Every structure is written in C-alpha cells, then in structure tokens.
Amino acid sequence: MIKKFKNMTRARQIGTIIVTIVILVLIGYVLYTNFKPEPLPEYNVTEIKLGDIQSTYETTGTVVSDNTEAYTAITGVKVTAVNVKVGDSVKAGDVLAQFDVSTLNSQLKEYKTAYDKALKAYNDSVSATNTAKQNKANAAAQMNTVNAEIDRLEKEIKAAEDAKSQTTPDAPEYSQEQLDALIQKLKDSGFSKEEIDKIIESLKNSSGGITKEDIESAIANATATKKLELAQKQSQKQMLEAQISLYEAQSDETASSIYKNVMEQKKADYESYKALVDSMKNGWVASSDGLVTEVNLVAGQAFTPKASKSTTTDLSSIMKYVSGNNDMTSVLSDIIGSVTDSNASSGTGITLENTNEFVAEFSVGKYDILSIKVGQKVKVSSLGSDYEGEVIYVSATASESSSLDISTIASTFTGGSSSLSNGALVRVKIKNPDEKIIIGFDVDIKIDTEKIENVMVLPIDAVVTEDSTNFVYVVDENNKVSKREITVGRFSDDNYELLTGVEQGERVVDNPKTSMAEGDKIAIKK
16 A cells, blocks of 8 residues: 555645545544533523612503593583683683573572571571570479478478377376477477477467367378478479470480581582582683593583583482471471472583693502502603602502502512402602603503612522422532522512522522523533
C-alpha cells in the first residue's frame, strides 16, 4: 500500500490525504453527535434575602358619576320647552326644561288642606290626652283623700262599737268618774271633740242619772251618723274609680302617636309636592356641569312618566290598624279624602350625570375587605393615562359578586378562594378626570394596602402549586435541586413573604419547568 502511495504523483498524494482527513472528520462528528452528553438546562436563581413587601390590591372598576341628579316632574304638567337631548353636555346654570304649572295649583291646595286637617287632628288629640291626664291626676288626689276618710270612719265606728260594748257598769247609773273615763276612751278611739260634746249634750237632756241605756243610745246615734258618712264616702270612691278608669283610657297616647304619624307624613307630602311645583315653575336649571343621560319630556305635551310613583303616602296600613275605632276611622278618612287621584304621581323627566365628579365602583371579597380602608391612595389607569384616586366608601354589607381580580387569584396561594362569592362595594374617587374617564367604562385600580419590612422575600414565579400545596426548588452548591414545601404570607406584585421552608441565603429556581424533578442538576445563567 505504501509502495503504491509512493508511486503516485504528488497531486494524487495530496488528494488522497485530504479525502482521508475529511472521512476521519466525518466519522468523528458522527461519533460526537451520537455520544455527546445532553447540555444542562439553564435557569435563573434567586438568593433568599430580607426585604420589604408592599401589598397591593388590583382590580377593575366601572366609572360612574359621583353625583347623579334626577329631575322629577308631576304627572300631567304641561311641558312648554325641552332644551336638551340625551348625550348633551351642559354647564351649570343651563336651562334644561320649562313648564306651565297653573294646572297644579288646585292639587297643591288639596295637599295643604290634608296637612292642615292632620295637624288639627293631632293637636286636638294631644289636648284631649293632656286634659285626661290632668283629670286623672285630680281624681287620684281625691281618691287618696276619700280613702283616708274611709279609713278614719271605719276606725271610729269600730272604736264606738267597742266603747258601747264596754258600757255595763256595776251600778245602774254612771258616776261622774266613770263618765269621764268613757269620754276619755271615746277620745282615744278617734271621736272628735264636737262628736263627744254632742253625746254629752244628749246625756244631759236625759232625766235622772245617766244610765247604760242613755250612753248606748248616745253612742249609737253618733255611730249611725258616721256609718252614713262612710257609705257616702264609699259611693264617692266607686265614682272616682270609674272616672280614673275612663281618664286612664283617654290618657293613652296611642291615638296621638297615630295622628302625629299621619300629620308628619301629610306635611312631608305637602312640602314635597310644593317643592316639585316650585322647581317646575322656575324651570329646571343644571346645578353643575354634566352629561344628559335620560330625557322623558316632549315639548307641548302633558308629562307622562315611564315609571311613576305616588306623591301621597299610603295610609292603608294605618286605616286597617284603627278599623275598630269609628272616631279615628272617620277623621283619617276625611284627611285621606282631601287629596284626589288626579296628578298625584310623579316620575323622572331628565337625568344629569355630574362630569366633574367621577368614581370607580368595584366589589371586594372577604379575604381582602379588611385591607381596604377609606382614605387610602389609589392609582387609576384608563386608556394609557394614570390618575390619582382615593377610597371614599367601603360598604359594611356584601352582595353577590362574580368578579375575579389579580389579588383574588394571588390569594389562592395563601388560602384564599377564586370561586364566585359575595363582595362588598368599594367606591374610589377619581381626581382630575379628563376625556379618557368615561361613564360606564372600566378602569384599572391599584391600591397600596399594607407594607411590611425586613422579612424574607420569595419571588412569586419561583412558587409551584400542586394540590393547594406550595413548593420551590432549592439549588445546592453542586447545582442540584431539591423540592421543598413552603408557606407564604402577604404578597406584592412580584414577591411573597416567605414564612417557612427555605432559609435566608439559600437559592431557589425561578420559573421551574413542570418537568423538573428532585435531584436534577441545572446550569445557572450568568
């Protein structure tokens, strides 16, 4: 072979060498590509350090006017002019519509009459109640006096009868000493001096000495007088008891309370109706800059609302309550009948949204509600522009909500839930709005809620969640990974507060692939 190679020309020798080299290179390449080791996957890693967590709440809200003014007209009023249409922008002071209210004057008088009658009924009831209370107090005072007199008479009658039973002397006639003792006993028993004097006077008129019969007869006469007086007092007591019962019933303030309720409602009806008439009499004037969103008026026609409400208070429940009292039923029926059904309803004629004051409304779930406070600063974003905002209202009650926001999604890592739930209404005032803030459109909301300092910080994208359990892959000094369960706390846009599972100074894999497994070796990106 070598001899043949030597016999070749120099050109052929060079060609043969080149071909041999190429063949060897190809063989080497094939062997390398088939047997070379797989390259290690490259990842960014983050060292666990102490840092701060600025918690935020992010969601979207719907723009509404902070001041919606509905201009209300009375059914049947004649519309003389309508100066706006839906979509018009108006300035404060612009005249929106005008009316002829002359047809409403008679109705207004009816409302005033109903109020006057209700006021009189209430005042009469209060006066009657006060009189009954005074009469009851007077009768009670008389009752106390009569009871005292009855008690006195009963004691005196009993004492007299006791004295009469003790009038049997040893002798047929009373001596002066015995008579004095009897008189003293009568005094001690409650007999007045005048009554004792009458008894003595009657004894003096008896002939001969004073006998037992004389004394018994004198005491009996005095006792009979007391018994007659006692019967009169007892009769007076029964009469007073009947009067007190009557005054007690008349002193009950239930009727006055009912009349007061009716009077206040009729006063409100009258004042409300008068305010409507006055507003239409002067024409409707825009109180602020705004956008017209509803017009239900037609110039030259009587107003007929799309949805009407009564301008009188419904008193049917009160009438049902007093149905057993003929007097009250009669009085209240007269009051109610003072207002006829004609033009006794109203409805919205024009709706104006204030364009100087906008708010964004959204619902917040139970896991975030405690972090939202009135007065918190808010970043509002719309159509590429950012605006300052402030939380001005947080509802104390919840209503059904199906919204899903960034914070709710992130809270699933800390035990929250992203399922449909109830939410509390939050309102954010948008400061210095411009043409990019549009009623009915959504805006992005970001609220800085709570800041915690000097805690271990873990990137959100390092966390892997399996069956509601959170894990990270920790990288050792040989670039091998181990899977560890962790617990996290509060969070910001990018980071979690790391509570347990990884120590400060250890490294974790950012954005690990689903194929990563315990013990894998990785390459770390520079």
